[in-house]
Amino acid sequence: MIRRVPAVLVACALALAACSTSPTTSGAAASADRTFVVATAGEPDTLNPVLNYGVDGASLIFDGLVARDAGNALVPGLAAALPTVSPDGKTVTATLRDGIAFHDGSPLTSADVVFTYQAILDPKVDSVIRSDLEMLASVTAPDPKTVVFTLKYAYAPFLQRLALGIVPAAALQGTDVNQADFNRKPIGTGPYKVESWTPGDKLVLAANDTYFGGKPANAKVVVAFVADDNVRAQRMRAGEFDAAELAPKLAAGFDSVGGYQVHRVDSADYRGVMLPMGNPVTGDLAVRKALNAAVDRTAMIGGVLGGAGEPAYGPVPPTSEFAEPAAAGRPAADAVAATAALDAGGWAAGGDGIRAKGGQRAAFTLMYPATDSLRKELALAVTADAKKVGIEIKPEGLTWDAIDTRISQDALLMGFGTPYDPDFTSYKLFSSQFAGQGYFNPGHYKSPVVDKALQDGRDLADPAARKAAYSSFQKQLATDLPWLFLAYLKHTYVVKDAVNGVQPRVEAHEHDVANSIWWNINTWKRK
Structure with missing residues (x-):
């Protein structure tokens, strides 16, 4: 890593x-x-x-x-x-x-x-x-x-x-x-x-x-x-x-500076929030559904990313031959759907505007690496969107060493993705056999449907059968929502003329x- x-x-x-x-x-x-x-x-x-x-x-x-x-x-x-x-x-x-x-x-x-x-x-x-x-x-x-x-x-x-x-x-x-x-x-x-x-x-x-x-x-x-x-x-x-790799907003500052070229490079690199299954808040599917509906991906891409990206709804990029269109969501926020999910899950509005269920407030910590300005801005954007529907998030910038000790219980703004075969990253990130192995499936997500689909994607040679397996995988992820996928990035670089x-x-x-x-x-x- x-x-x-x-x-x-x-x-x-x-x-x-x-x-x-x-x-x-x-x-x-x-x-x-x-x-x-x-x-x-x-x-x-x-x-x-x-x-x-x-x-x-x-x-x-x-x-x-x-x-x-x-x-x-x-x-x-x-x-x-x-x-x-x-x-x-x-x-x-x-x-x-x-x-x-x-x-x-x-x-x-x-x-x-x-x-x-x-x-x-x-x-x-x-x-x-x-x-x-x-x-x-x-x-x-x-x-x-x-x-x-x-x-x-x-x-x-x-x-x-x-x-x-x-x-x-x-x-x-x-x-x-x-x-x-x-x-x-x-x-x-x-x-x-x-x-x-x-x-x-x-x-x-x-x-x-x-x-x-x-x-x-x-x-x-x-x-x-x-x-x-x-x-x-x-x-x-x-x-x-x-040449230097820079966050989108910082790279944009060189657009009008002579002597430099800004390159916005297509990638299969996604950012999203890993939601631990063992956390009493993020482990509740109703909360995960609400978050998925509440975040405004369109605003994030236009604001945080300065247009250098596109909405993400899963770990297989839309340009991949294995992408499943049916797994895609809505890029704009849907507060009505978010509220309905919380209501159906028994999370009632409290006097301070934050939802609660059985004495548990809908509040959790969202970690991000402190030196990564882009992940910080994304964490703040998720925090603001979540608050609008009654979910309180505490963003916390930490060192990787500090993050290591808490990834099983606290949400984390993560990044992964490959333009190559979907097996290359998804197998380790979402298969239950890797649950809790460092940054491979740190949230302990487990799904027999996903396990079978990912194994079929490895074991089957027929292209149509593999495509069907990864379609099943993506649809189940869109149902279980173990991650809150946010955006696929364009990697931004500044290079001297x-x-x-x-x-x-x-x-x-x-x-x-x-x-x-x-x-x-x-x-x-x-x-």
Whole structure:
């Protein structure tokens, strides 16, 4: 998981990385001119793909057997061609490209691919993506260039799972993968090598001049971790960064500023309120129905998001082939429906205007990460809408460490979403088998209908059957309302005019170090 963590202000160091400060040293000036500095809110917990770094590709440090192009279509990565699938869908075969080496010069072989996938399946390794590969029966290497995956059942989106970065077996064999130095000083095959990582500060990447996909167009990339949205915007305005991820309103402030371009990038990234089933208020379906009717998504998108988004009613984006239109709701608030739901559920209006039932006031806390200005504004908007129908919400900005201890009982403004297969996030978020496992289904939502639908979405190979399964899943979520879905975001970035090569593509929720507008930064140049 990528956390929004506190960032140390390192303006001087980053300025030195971004521009030349020594007019007498032409070599230093040339190097700085070929360095790009980008700023993001989130910092990864690890740089090891086995432990969940860059699992969907675009890591800048590693490559998978497959990759994604500007349209998110699968293309060959380390594999010479897209892997082949047997007629029964249970055998997938990949052939490696010739002559690929890791950053330390050691050759890539099929044994490295086998090791990577087997490490994820190893119960001694604390890999949160193990369940992503539950369909994998075995992975073998009949020769140095060939990898054969044998599946327990025909898992339709398996090729998409092969975007996972491959690690060198020699660097991790015989070590405790969970604590290995490799997790912070990794060796990959990607366009950049890790030069240094200062936690809470920055990640410095140096070009891999022998990259099989072509030598990067620049010498170095510095990824600055700046958790606070306002600080990140101030430093962007001060010229410290070539590009920065900003909240919509902060990004809009650059629309009229010369020298910058504002990019509003389509995404499958949604924001919503996770409503714990064990909370005496949010655990009541009548309250959840009332909240779903009371929130004014149209106003949120026009106000909080500055138009950079669209209403959300579930975890499958409307652009997905699996989207179920019948699960969509109304974007505007419906106070009449909200009031009716509370009345029917036995929540009577109190003297202070707040509803109550059996001595329990319709009041609960809504947590959000304190440094995330967008989630704060969304939390305040939900709070205001809820109060209009007699539900009292106390918004509370906290650190992630503080949130960790309360997510089973208190509501949380969360974000998830993927433009890829719906199995990739929904299975963990809504299947009862993940109830209470950290940020996977933290509200302990349980539904036999949803469990079956999500499992069918994994187990069935027929596209029509999978579509029917995800339709059932979305309809049941719209009935149970374990989340109050609010909006799908357009990710907003500010990029200096001098940058050439920006190529936005539809983004997932996690879009920080690499899976963002700078996913192709190895091709960026200065105009």
